[in-house]
Amino acid sequence: MQTRGTRTDIYPFAAIAGQSQMKLALILNAILPAIGGVLIRGHKGTAKSTAVRGLAQLLKSQNGDASLTELPLCATEDMVVGAIDMEAAIKEGKKKFQPGLLKRANGGMLYVDEVNLLDDHLVECILDAAETGWNRVEREGLRTSHAARFSLVGSMNPEEGELRPQLLDRFGLSVQVEGETDTALRVELMRRREQFDNNPGEIISGFITESRSMSERIEQARGLAPKVTVPSHLLKFVAEIAEVNNVAGHRADLAIERAARAHAAWCGRDVVVVADIQAVAPMALLHRTREQAPPQIPPSLPPEDSEDNAKDNSQQEKEEQSAPNPPQEENSEASKSGPVDSSDTPDASDEQTTDNDSINPDEKPDNTTAEKEDSPKEEHVFKVGAPFSVKPLVSDTDRHRRTGSGRRSRSRSANKQGRYIKSTSRRQNGDLALDATLRAAAPFQKSRRETMASTMAVHIRESDIREKIRQRRMGNILVFVVDGSGSMGAHKRMVETKAAVLSVLMDAYQKRDQVAVIVFRGRNAVIALPPTSSVELASRMLTDMPIGGRTPLSAGLGRMSDMLTQIHRKNPLSRPIAILLTDGKSNAALGEGPAHLEAIALAGKVAQHHRNVRFIVVDTESPGAIRLRLAQKLASALNASYFEPENLRAKEIVNVIKEIV
Amino acid sequence: MHHQTFIADRPGFPFSAIVGQDKLKMGLFLNVINPTISGLLIRGEKGTAKSTAVRALADILPSIEVVKGCPFQCDPNAQASLCFQCQSRATMGEKLESVKRKVKVVELPLSATEDRVVGTLNMEHALKHGEKKFEPGILAAAHRGILYIDEVNLLDDHVVDVLLDCAAMGVNTVEREGISFSHPAKFTLVGTMNPEEGELRPQLQDRFGLCVQVEGITDPHQRVAIVKRRAAFEADPFGFTKQFEAESVQLSQQIDAAIHNYGDVVADDDILFDIARLAIEAGVDGHRSDIVMLKTAKAVAAFHNRKQVSMDEVAEAASLVLPHRMRRLPFDDVLNMGSKKVG
Ligand SMILES: [Zn+2]
Numbered sequence A: 001m002q003t004r005g006t007r008t009d010i011y012p013f014a015a016i017a018g019q020s021q022m023k024l025a026l027i028l029n030a031i032l033p034a035i036g037g038v039l040i041r042g043h044k045g046t047a048k049s050t051a052v053r054g055l056a057q058l059l060k061s062q063n064g065d066a067s068l069t070e071l072p073l074c075a076t077e078d079m080v081v082g083a084i085d086m087e088a089a090i091k092e093g094k095k096k097f098q099p100g101l102l103k104r105a106n107g108g109m110l111y112v113d114e115v116n117l118l119d120d121h122l123v124e125c126i127l128d129a130a131e132t133g134w135n136r137v138e139r140e141g142l143r144t145s146h147a148a149r150f151s152l153v154g155s156m157n158p159e160e161g162e163l164r165p166q167l168l169d170r171f172g173l174s175v176q177v178e179g180e181t182d183t184a185l186r187v188e189l190m191r192r193r194e195q196f197d198n199n200p201g202e203i204i205s206g207f208i209t210e211s212r213s214m215s216e217r218i219e220q221a222r223g224l225a226p227k228v229t230v231p232s233h234l235l236k237f238v239a240e241i242a243e244v245n246n247v248a249g250h251r252a253d254l255a256i257e258r259a260a261r262a263h264a265a266w267c268g269r270d271v272v273v274v275a276d277i278q279a280v281a282p283m284a285l286l287h288r289t290r291e292q293a294p295p296q297i298p299p300s301l302p303p304e305d306s307e308d309n310a311k312d313n314s315q316q317e318k319e320e321q322s323a324p325n326p327p328q329e330e331n332s333e334a335s336k337s338g339p340v341d342s343s344d345t346p347d348a349s350d351e352q353t354t355d356n357d358s359i360n361p362d363e364k365p366d367n368t369t370a371e372k373e374d375s376p377k378e379e380h381v382f383k384v385g386a387p388f389s390v391k392p393l394v395s396d397t398d399r400h401r402r403t404g405s406g407r408r409s410r411s412r413s414a415n416k417q418g419r420y421i422k423s424t425s426r427r428q429n430g431d432l433a434l435d436a437t438l439r440a441a442a443p444f445q446k447s448r449r450e451t452m453a454s455t456m457a458v459h460i461r462e463s464d465i466r467e468k469i470r471q472r473r474m475g476n477i478l479v480f481v482v483d484g485s486g487s488m489g490a491h492k493r494m495v496e497t498k499a500a501v502l503s504v505l506m507d508a509y510q511k512r513d514q515v516a517v518i519v520f521r522g523r524n525a526v527i528a529l530p531p532t533s534s535v536e537l538a539s540r541m542l543t544d545m546p547i548g549g550r551t552p553l554s555a556g557l558g559r560m561s562d563m564l565t566q567i568h569r570k571n572p573l574s575r576p577i578a579i580l581l582t583d584g585k586s587n588a589a590l591g592e593g594p595a596h597l598e599a600i601a602l603a604g605k606v607a608q609h610h611r612n613v614r615f616i617v618v619d620t621e622s623p624g625a626i627r628l629r630l631a632q633k634l635a636s637a638l639n640a641s642y643f644e645p646e647n648l649r650a651k652e653i654v655n656v657i658k659e660i661v
Numbered sequence B: 001m002h003h004q005t006f007i008a009d010r011p012g013f014p015f016s017a018i019v020g021q022d023k024l025k026m027g028l029f030l031n032v033i034n035p036t037i038s039g040l041l042i043r044g045e046k047g048t049a050k051s052t053a054v055r056a057l058a059d060i061l062p063s064i065e066v067v068k069g070c071p072f073q074c075d076p077n078a079q080a081s082l083c084f085q086c087q088s089r090a091t092m093g094e095k096l097e098s099v100k101r102k103v104k105v106v107e108l109p110l111s112a113t114e115d116r117v118v119g120t121l122n123m124e125h126a127l128k129h130g131e132k133k134f135e136p137g138i139l140a141a142a143h144r145g146i147l148y149i150d151e152v153n154l155l156d157d158h159v160v161d162v163l164l165d166c167a168a169m170g171v172n173t174v175e176r177e178g179i180s181f182s183h184p185a186k187f188t189l190v191g192t193m194n195p196e197e198g199e200l201r202p203q204l205q206d207r208f209g210l211c212v213q214v215e216g217i218t219d220p221h222q223r224v225a226i227v228k229r230r231a232a233f234e235a236d237p238f239g240f241t242k243q244f245e246a247e248s249v250q251l252s253q254q255i256d257a258a259i260h261n262y263g264d265v266v267a268d269d270d271i272l273f274d275i276a277r278l279a280i281e282a283g284v285d286g287h288r289s290d291i292v293m294l295k296t297a298k299a300v301a302a303f304h305n306r307k308q309v310s311m312d313e314v315a316e317a318a319s320l321v322l323p324h325r326m327r328r329l330p331f332d333d334v335l336n337m338g339s340k341k342v343g
Helices: A020-031 A048-063 A078-079 A086-092 A101-104 A119-133 A182-197 A200-206 A208-227 A232-244 A250-266 A273-283 A311-320 A369-371 A377-378 A433-453 A493-511 A535-543 A553-570 A595-609 A630-638 A649-659 B022-033 B049-058 B085-092 B114-118 B122-127 B139-141 B157-169 B202-207 B220-236 B239-242 B245-265 B271-283 B290-305 B311-321 B333-339
Strands: A039-040 A068-070 A108-114 A134-139 A142-146 A152-156 A173-177 A419-425 A467-471 A478-482 A516-519 A525-534 A576-582 A614-619 A641-643 B039-044 B063-067 B099-101 B105-107 B147-148 B172-175 B179-184 B188-193 B210-213
Touching: A020 A039, A020 A152, A020 A173, A020 A208, A020 A250, A020 A273, A039 A048, A048 A068, A048 A108, A048 A152, A048 A208, A048 A614, A048 B157, A068 A101, A078 A101, A078 A119, A078 A419, A078 B172, A101 A108, A108 A119, A119 A134, A119 A152, A119 A419, A119 B147, A152 B271, A173 A273, A182 B271, A182 B290, A200 A208, A208 A250, A232 A273, A250 A273, A369 A630, A369 B290, A419 A433, A419 B114, A433 B122, A433 B157, A467 A641, A478 A553, A516 A553, A516 B022, A525 B179, A553 A576, A553 A595, A576 A630, A595 A630, A595 B085, A614 B105, A649 B210, B022 B039, B022 B049, B022 B188, B022 B245, B022 B290, B022 B311, B039 B049, B049 B105, B049 B147, B049 B188, B049 B245, B085 B179, B105 B139, B114 B139, B114 B157, B114 B172, B139 B147, B157 B172, B157 B202, B210 B311, B220 B239, B239 B245, B245 B290, B271 B290, B271 B311, B290 B311
Parallel strands: A039 A152, A039 A173, A068 A108, A108 A152, A478 A516, A478 A576, A576 A614, A614 A641, B039 B188, B039 B210, B105 B147, B147 B188
Antiparallel strands: A134 A142, A419 A467, A516 A525, B063 B099, B172 B179
């Protein structure tokens, strides 16, 4: 078996200037892995992965920790959980388990960069193991299990889409990393980075003293952490924080409590004080508060503690910078290998979904969004109208293979593009999964060798053949074509419309759909948002959309047609959905004729041209006595599903999409 | 791996015969001078001959030392970043034999599957010997070279992920198909795109150190020159290339000298502060642009054989580094039509 590493020089953790929150979260997690991992959210180029790798390197070289195990995005399932050892099976005729990344990570840190882009199935494998501390494997006639205690660190750029709330919740802490805005600090960052790129050894040895004292401090804190106690009134305080911030479930409480203990140990104390809780609570809450945009923290504090705020904060900062040596405590046990909350251990039997090809584990209504509805706190975020729980838009098991395959339809990639995630014995497209085929054939090699004559070392039979299951991350593409003109603003229809759009977006976000927005107003139509998986961007832009001007419906249709052509060119098998939010009025034509007739004629052509696209027209005409129902005409020209203004509840639109998908 | 590189049976169009496109050329030079600037994104409409310059680049690329026979073209002088094989050979006390060869331009076709890009299980070896062996992919071939992607905005999303993973560490980590393997993969990413066909994922965009916007040439004299040179090249590639040989040699020498001088170029504190301020004011994400600007300014100075970075170099660097990183509000277009509201 080839497990081969490439050495590279790693930027020292101690040399990272600024980013104190991120560094603190990583350190706390290293002190007490039971915290349950760290998720680092932040824009590109903010040294997220540099910090993770730097800390792992520090802990390895100074504290003798296991090396960092990195999970690349293109990993296949067998490499993560483990599989039958093909070489041993072929050569020795033995069924041997070849451990995967989860085994390698045992006792150390498992790092997933861009964790929001990792295949769902893999994410679940990892999180299950992280939670139970155990990896159970049942595949290819092999049944085994092994300890998989590791602390999980993930990083992600929210621009690229969110992690599902269920997955977010499983990370103990999370931090939001921003670019530093202090000029002197940036200069220092620049200087060090350039020096590192020119001569890595110089920086590494230049920071050796800092590195040592940091690792010593971590080691001491590790010894101290199990002895740290939390006074009972502070336990109550923790519970209150969770409650005030509306983060139901015990995970937040546990994370705060454990992180506070680690923080106390990091500061050399064996008892938790308010300052510890204040320092860590934001990290435990950031990803658990149920808002689409990152919430504003810190949490509100009980009145009796508020007077300490300023002092505690500054004290903490000082402690961070000067790194005083905490009182020496000897405890060889420490808590290096992640102890796991045993009450969390899920039923092992439902973990071995070896083929969830068509079964969607996400089909249950998403309770986290459901709770949004009755939470008055959310109003300010979605003041555009109440969003609501969206029933999952899951189709019947998709019988048509196509490329665009997100969570929504679970259809798999039919051509050989897309990510190979696992294999199947079902034969469909001749996309041979050689590794899986060999593993399937391996156990029989000894007997076959005796009966078959061949020059090949491996005897493969028809029944061994496995094909690749590939998945493409992109789900469907939803193209919103929105009337941004005065005719909608006048009737406050925009509020309803935006609510509808946001609800669809929230659903799209969880299904990994891509969204694009075209707005027509004034004299033309613009692509306000090119296809993106960042629903955050889409929602932000739709809520801030200005209203006014004339209504160039034809231009909107034209722009939409162009975009659909591009989408088609990029992925000919995609089946985008175009959602038009309009009252059907048009008063700005492209040519000479009447604007309205021109739009209808154009709509007919568009429908002809884009047969792979499903159209939905949401009539935004103000309900009332006199109605023109122009949008209905548009809908029939487009061969679209049509929505009465009376039915303009966002829920209905979602249901229509559900029927289509 | 011959099909990945531009190996032509006749000479390619000489780089020095390309008319105009100074900014594009400069962007390429700077990346050659300091490969850690990490790439050039060339944006432009159809028919602006974006790829001509990249394909011709091979002409003027410098030579590097590689370990003989290593599929990852390890640098024999960089002990810290040797591949597994070279590492163990070096540890055994073996002297790694090195050869000199030109920096390669390796093309990543849009149709490339993820397997092909990262590397995969060697099928023949597996069937014949019942053993797993890693078959290096495009990323292995691109190590220490230029990875060229035409129409990079149309690249499959999963392949983009892989590039990002790889660019972050300069290492390609493979955990798939029963293979667990990693090898160094540091490359200069050069991509072309027509923005009309869709934007690039911001994260990938950020990985391109520099970006140039290529416009069609409007000057009639230049246009005539382009057509004439093209025709002359088609008629007699060898003769034409010979005509430009002196210029090509001179350009190569200038670049070699710049590579040599780069280490001596200094940037004062004032300059560093100006760079940081520029980046902060531009509102770019993260800190990558600062360091890229510094390196680019130094490379500009080195190219002009200057020892000191001045604001001129910083300005030139900023124009290549900042525009594609400015946080582009997706609704800017909309806002331009109406009230400015979003902060
Ligand atoms: Zn090598």
